[in-house]
Amino acid sequence: MKELIDWAKTSNQPVTASVSTATGNVNITMRGIGKVTGINIVPIPHQGGAQAITDLIGGHAIVGGGSGNEVAPHIQAGRLRPLAVDLPERDPAFPDVPTLKEQGINFYSWGSVKGIAAPAGTPKEVVDYLADVLKKVSEDPEFKESMKNLHQPILYMGPEEFQKFFKEAYDYFGKLIKDLNITLQ
Amino acid sequence: MGIFEGLFNGFSIALQGYNLLFAFIGCLLGTAIGVLPGLGPAATISLLLPVVYKMSSPATSIIFLAGIYYGSMYGGSTTSILLNLPGEAASVVTAIDGYKMALKGRAGAALGIAAIGSFIAGTIGVIGLSIVAPPLAEFALRFGPPEYFALTLVGLLLAVFLSGSSIVKGLIALLIGLLLASVGLDPITGKVRFTGGIIGLQGGFDFVTLAMGVFGIGEILYSLEQNIKGEIVTTKIGKVFPTIKDFIEAKWAIIRGSLIGFFVGILPGGGAVIASLASYAVEKRCSKKAEEFGHGAICGVAGPESANNAASSASFIPLLTLGIPGNASIAMIFAALMIQGVTPGPFLVKEHADVFWGVIASMYIGNLMLLALNLPLVGLWVQLLKVPFGILAPAVVLFTCVGVYSIANDTFNIYALLFFGLLGYFMRKLDFEPGPLPLAFVLAPIIENSLRQSLLMSGGSMAIFFTRPIAATHYLCARQLPV
Numbered sequence: 001m002k003e004l005i006d007w008a009k010t011s012n013q014p015v016t017a018s019v020s021t022a023t024g025n026v027n028i029t030m031r032g033i034g035k036v037t038g039i040n041i042v043p044i045p046h047q048g049g050a051q052a053i054t055d056l057i058g059g060h061a062i063v064g065g066g067s068g069n070e071v072a073p074h075i076q077a078g079r080l081r082p083l084a085v086d087l088p089e090r091d092p093a094f095p096d097v098p099t100l101k102e103q104g105i106n107f108y109s110w111g112s113v114k115g116i117a118a119p120a121g122t123p124k125e126v127v128d129y130l131a132d133v134l135k136k137v138s139e140d141p142e143f144k145e146s147m148k149n150l151h152q153p154i155l156y157m158g159p160e161e162f163q164k165f166f167k168e169a170y171d172y173f174g175k176l177i178k179d180l181n182i183t184l185q
Numbered sequence: 186m187g188i189f190e191g192l193f194n195g196f197s198i199a200l201q202g203y204n205l206l207f208a209f210i211g212c213l214l215g216t217a218i219g220v221l222p223g224l225g226p227a228a229t230i231s232l233l234l235p236v237v238y239k240m241s242s243p244a245t246s247i248i249f250l251a252g253i254y255y256g257s258m259y260g261g262s263t264t265s266i267l268l269n270l271p272g273e274a275a276s277v278v279t280a281i282d283g284y285k286m287a288l289k290g291r292a293g294a295a296l297g298i299a300a301i302g303s304f305i306a307g308t309i310g311v312i313g314l315s316i317v318a319p320p321l322a323e324f325a326l327r328f329g330p331p332e333y334f335a336l337t338l339v340g341l342l343l344a345v346f347l348s349g350s351s352i353v354k355g356l357i358a359l360l361i362g363l364l365l366a367s368v369g370l371d372p373i374t375g376k377v378r379f380t381g382g383i384i385g386l387q388g389g390f391d392f393v394t395l396a397m398g399v400f401g402i403g404e405i406l407y408s409l410e411q412n413i414k415g416e417i418v419t420t421k422i423g424k425v426f427p428t429i430k431d432f433i434e435a436k437w438a439i440i441r442g443s444l445i446g447f448f449v450g451i452l453p454g455g456g457a458v459i460a461s462l463a464s465y466a467v468e469k470r471c472s473k474k475a476e477e478f479g480h481g482a483i484c485g486v487a488g489p490e491s492a493n494n495a496a497s498s499a500s501f502i503p504l505l506t507l508g509i510p511g512n513a514s515i516a517m518i519f520a521a522l523m524i525q526g527v528t529p530g531p532f533l534v535k536e537h538a539d540v541f542w543g544v545i546a547s548m549y550i551g552n553l554m555l556l557a558l559n560l561p562l563v564g565l566w567v568q569l570l571k572v573p574f575g576i577l578a579p580a581v582v583l584f585t586c587v588g589v590y591s592i593a594n595d596t597f598n599i600y601a602l603l604f605f606g607l608l609g610y611f612m613r614k615l616d617f618e619p620g621p622l623p624l625a626f627v628l629a630p631i632i633e634n635s636l637r638q639s640l641l642m643s644g645g646s647m648a649i650f651f652t653r654p655i656a657a658t659h660y661l662c663a664r665q666l667p668v
Contacts, residue, residue, distance in 0.1 A: 060329030
C-alpha cells in the first residue's frame with residue numbers, strides 16, 4: 001500500500017482502479033483512499049465484480065477490489081496480491097492482510113453486508129421465531145463450512161442489534177458519499 | 186493428471202447411467218428451447234437452478250446444464266432457416282442464407298448441413314477445450330477495454346458489410362441499434378437516461394423482445410401484406426438430407442467456422458455472436474461464388490452454425506480455468522457450481538478433477554446424442570412449413586407474446602414487442618436489411634463500456650486504441666473490409 005502511494009506521489013501518475021460498478025462499495029473505498037491520501041485514483045466501473053477482477057488480473061488497471069469470494073481464488077493462485085482490507089477490523093477469511101487503518105490510511109467501510117429483512121409490521125412472535133431459526137442456521141456446521149468455502153464471515157446479529165448496525169452503517173455511508181462528493185453526474 | 190488419464194477418468198464418470206440420462210435430457214431440452222423462439226438457454230437454465238440443489242453431485246448438475254446450453258446452439262438454427270426468425274443473436278446470420286435456401290425448397294439441406302456442421306464444430310471445440318484450456322485462457326486475459334473496443338467495433342463494421350445491398354442503410358440500422366441500446370442505466374455513472382420517465386425502460390430494452398419484434402412480428406406483418414392466402418414457403422420441401430455435393434462444398438466452411446468459433450469463443454462476452462458474424466464474412470470473402478451469398482449459399486449456413494457451436498464449447502474455457510463467466514448462460518452455470526459448493530477458478534481442474542473431466546467427457550457424448558437427435562428430426566421440423574400461414578402466423582405471434590412476457594413477467598415487454606414489430610415492418614418495407622440493428626444493440630454496451638473505460642485508463646488520450654498491439658491488429662484487419 002505504502003509503495004503504491006509513494007509511487008503515485010513521486011510519479012504524479014493517476015492510479016487506475018478496477019471497480020465493480022459506479023454505485024458499488026469498492027468505488028466508494030477507492031475514492032475514500034484517494035481523498036485520505038491525496039493521490040489521484042481513477043475508478044473504472046464495470047458491469048459487476050467478475051468483470052472488474054478479470055481486467056485487474058489481465059493487468060489493465062493498477063489496483064482493484066472485490067468481495068472475499070471474488071478475490072480469494074485468485075490470491076491463492078498468485079494472480080492477485082492483497083494490499084489491504086477495507087473493514088474496521090481484519091477479515092477472518094484473510095487473517096494475514098492488514099486493514100487500511102493499520103497501514104496509516106484513516107478510512108474504512110462496512111463491506112457489503114447481507115442481512116435478512118421482513119416487511120414492516122411483521123408480528124413480534126414471527127420476527128422472534130425467524131431470528132431464532134436463523135441463529136440456529138448460523139451455528140449449523142454444514143452452513144459454516146459452505147460459508148467458509150465462499151470466504152464469507154458469519155456475523156450473527158439479532159433483530160434489534162442488526163437494526164442498530166444497519167442505522168449506523170446507513171448514516172456512515174450517507175456521510176461518506178456526501179464527503180466524497182459522489183453524485184450521479 | 187495428463188489429458189488421457191483425465192479423459193479416461195472423465196468418461197468413467199460421464200458414462201454412469203445417471204449422468205448419461207441427464208446429459209440426454211439436457212440435450213433434448215436444449216434443442217427444444219433452441220427451436221422455440223423466445224425462450225433462450227440463459228432463461229431456461231435460470232429456471233432450472235432450483236433443480237440443481239437437489240442433485241447429488243456437481244458433475245451431474247453441470248453435465249445437465251451444459252447439455253441445455255450447447256444443445257440450444259443446435260436448435261437455434263431451425264427457426265432461423267424455416268421462419269427467418271432467429272431465436273438468439275448467434276443465429277441472426279444463419280437466417281440470411283438459410284431462409285433463402287428454404288424459399289428455394291432446400292430447407293432440408295440447410296437444416297441438415299447446420300446439424301452436421303454443429304456436430305463437427307462442437308466436437309472440435311471440445312477437443313480444443315480438453316487440450317489447450319489453461320494456456321489459451323491466459324492469453325484471453327490480455328484483452329482489456331481497448332482490445333474489446335477494437336474487437337466489437339470491427340464486429341459492427343462486419344455487420345454492416347454483410348448486411349446486403351446498401352451500406353448507407355446498413356449504417357442507419359446500426360445507429361438505430363446503438364441508440365436503442367443506450368436507453369436505461371448509464372453503465373459508468375449509474376444514472377438513468379433516455380427513459381422518458383417510463384419505469385419499464387429503466388433496465389433498458391430487452392434483447393429478446395427487440396429481436397422477436399424486428400424479425401418475427403415485422404416479418405409476419407410484411408408477409409400479411411404480400412399474400413394473405415399464401416404460405417410462408419410455397420415450394421415443395423425438397424430432400425431432407427444434404428447431398429454429397431453439398432457436403433463437399435461446405436466442408437471447408439465447417440472447418441474454418443469451427444476454428445474461428447473456437448478462438449472467438451474463448452474471449453469473454455458475446456462470443457457466439459461475433460464468431461458467427463466473423464465466420465459469415467470470412468466465407469463470403471473466401472468463396473468462389475460470392476454472388477450466391479444472400480441468395481441461399483450453403484456455406485453461409487454451414488460456416489456460422491459451426492462457429493457458434495465451437496464458440497459455445499470454447500466459452501467453458503474461461504469458466505473452468507479462471508472462474509470467469511463469459512456470457513449470460515455460462516453465468517448461470519457459474520451460479521450452479523457455486524450452489525454445489527465448487528468455486529470455479531484456477532484450482533477447479535486440480536481440486537475438482539471429476540467435475541472438469543466429467544463435464545468435458547459428457548460433451549463428447551452429448552454432441553453425438555445431438556447429431557442423432559437432430560438429423561432424424563429434421564424431417565419433423567420441416568413439417569412446420571406445411572402449416573398454413575393463417576394458422577402459423579397467429580401462433581407465432583402468440584408464442585412470442587408469451588415468450589417476451591415471461592422474460593420479466595411484465596406486460597411492458599409486449600408493448601415494446603409491438604413497437605419493434607412496427608419498426609421491423611417499416612424497415613422491410615423501405616428495403617432495409619434488419620440484421621445490423623439487433624447486432625449493434627447487443628454489442629453497444631460492450632462498445633460503450635470499453636470505450637469509456639479505455640479513456641478513463643488513458644486519462645482521455647485516444648492513443649490507447651492504437652498503441653496496444655492486439656487492438657491495433659484489429660484495425661488493420663478492419664482495413665481489409667471493402668466498406
